[in-house]
Amino acid sequence: MAGNRAVTYVGSGRVEVHDIDYPGLELRDGPGVNPANVGRKTPHGVILKNVATNICGSDQHMVRGRTTAPEGLVLGHEITGEVVETGPDVEFIKVGDLCSVPFNISCGRCRNCKTGKTGICLNVNPDRPGSAYGYVDMGGWVGGQAEYVMVPYADWNLLKFPDKDQAMEKILDLAMLSDIFPTGYHGCVSAKVTTGSTVYIAGAGPVGLAAATSAFLLGAAAVIVGDLNADRLAKARSFGCETVDVSQGEPQDQIEQILGIPEVDCAVDAVGFEARGHGPDGAAVEKPASVLNSLMEITTAGGSLGIPGLYVTGDPGAQEEAAKVGSLSLRLGLGWAKSHAFFTGQCPVMQYNHQLMMAILHDRVQIAKNVDATPIPLEDAPKGYADFDHGAAKKFVLDPHGLIKAAHPDLAVGA
Template sequence: MAGNKCVVYIEPGKVQVEKIEYPKLELEAQHRKCEHGVILRVIATNICGSDQHMVRGRTTAPKGQTLGHEITGEVIETGRDVEFIKVGDIVSVPFNIACGRCRMCKTGHTGVCLNVNPARPGAAYGYVDMGGWIGGQAEYVMVPYADWNLLKFPDKQQAMEKMKDLTMLSDIFPTGYHGAFSAGVTTGSTVYVAGAGPVGLACAASCQLLGAAVVIVGDMNPERLAQAKSFGCETVDLRKDAELPDMIAQIVGEPIVDAAVDCVGFEARGHGQGATEAPATVLNDVMTITRAAGRVGIPGLYVTGDPGGIDESAKKGRLGVDIGLGWAKSLSFTTGQTPVMRYHRQLMMAILNDKIQIAKAVNATVIPLSEAPKGYQDFDKGVAKKFVLDPHGLIKK
């Protein structure tokens, strides 16, 4: 039987590639076969900012936690009950694990499936408190409910040619798009995107795809701001001791935008030189600059358990959010895991028909699985790259 290797969390600041069991078509927690599942040979699997929260020690992830929820692969084995996905298919795996049978799945809320995590609604591969599913930063992985979850690419050769783009469909492209779409971005919108990490860049590119007139990206990292500029975004450097509404006004002529998206999450920092962590900063920023009766997308991650939180409230996910301002302005908010299946087919078609170059926007950078620890270190330093792991050397460079 083939072996398997996977990226594993060791301690804060440290991951390593370890040998783990080759996947089986089994549901370990339920002690029964998983006849609705498939085993994939992983073609591409990406390092995500959400993974970094764990690796920094900012979640309750235990030592030995397998990592990786952004997965694209080739089907090499199918369970008895899989009818439509076939061996040899190349597929994108939504990071949300969903059964397709529960009330939430039937209404399109696949990010909060009720049957795949005994602790709470919603599950994901290789993530703390998300159901115990084995991570996909590996050579091989098992995917349950395959007919429901998997997105098959229509042409294998074309898929391999565009793999650096298509691998973004498992998470950051739908997540960025969800942030923009749920914020109401449309033709002619002015938009503020907080954060120029990979999700923020994917969101900015999604805003352009949706027809925004002006997309402004805010960050404190010059390299990441330069990456946003590279595909036509306006930028604001939050290291400056200037008020955000004033910086917005210099670009669009008024201190407000039509829509705003928080692509930072709970490790947000304040503004200006020497700013320290202030986890409610972005949430309060976006409420301040969004027009009355506007909408705010919040794909940035917020947690209920943060051992490194700045105070006892923050350690429990309780932040100093100015909800009174949001109420007074009649703002609408959309939070939570992105329901990837709501968007991934349309976004696949946009990629395959050259309507967007998402890999270029996020600066997709392919490295072998063995270099994952260095990729995590570099990503943590703020490089403007989206690291794509290539376990089998199959991705066209």
């Protein structure tokens, strides 16, 4: 039997690559596994040999010690891989298929899944609706920043690429389908971005850049991205975005310089609960409600706010007591007075991933270029996490078996 190596959270600010068990078609006990899920049989599952598995900003929240994630948790929910074993109940997915894995784990059987709400499946997490691989309080499904991973309900969850050779040619783009591209797209769809829209996107990390890419795909007339990080703002400008440096002050004045008015039709929060204040002094201070409050100020009356940025119910590292349990000082009265619509929660990846795959395969979008997808060996994951945490304007893609490097020998590999 093959071995398995995986990226493991070992304490605040630290990850290491450890030997772990090769996956089987059963959920075993381990760090973060819900006791009610221990021993859960998955004859409907498959084992994947991971081709690409990405580092996500949501992983960074755990690694920074900003959640209740236990030490020893295997990380990773952005997975693309080749099927090497199928369970006895798998009917349509075959060994050798190259597939994208939605980060939400869903059963395909519950009332939410049947209506497309796969981010809040009722059957995969005993604690609450919704689940994901390698994430705190999500049921304990083992993470995918590894050489091999088990995917349950495979016929339902996996998105098979129609041509393996074509897929490997575009593997860095297709690797974004497991999370950030659908998540950014969902933020824009939720915000009702459409032809001719003016949209402000808070955050120029990978999800924010994916949202900006999605806004153009949806026909936006002006896409404005705000951030504190000069390198990330430069990356947004590289594919046609206007930018706002929020370290210089609140966004309204800079938006007015761009549009002639200090407001936009709609807005997307791609920052989440580790938001910082605006202005020269505020940028160094954590203010978890600052982005949401600013979006209410700059979004026109009757507009919508898409909020794919992560907010949590438990944040032991919060600077405010209320924020430790997910309570924020929102100006809800402002949003009510302006008749804003708010859309929150996990992106239901399966609502979008097939369409976005087709956009990639038919050269309608270059998401890997826009987020600077950068492959690195699995063993370099700790450096990738550190560089990302220090603001690198890159999306690090782990290459556990060297298959990306083999398919793209001209591509620079390394953090």
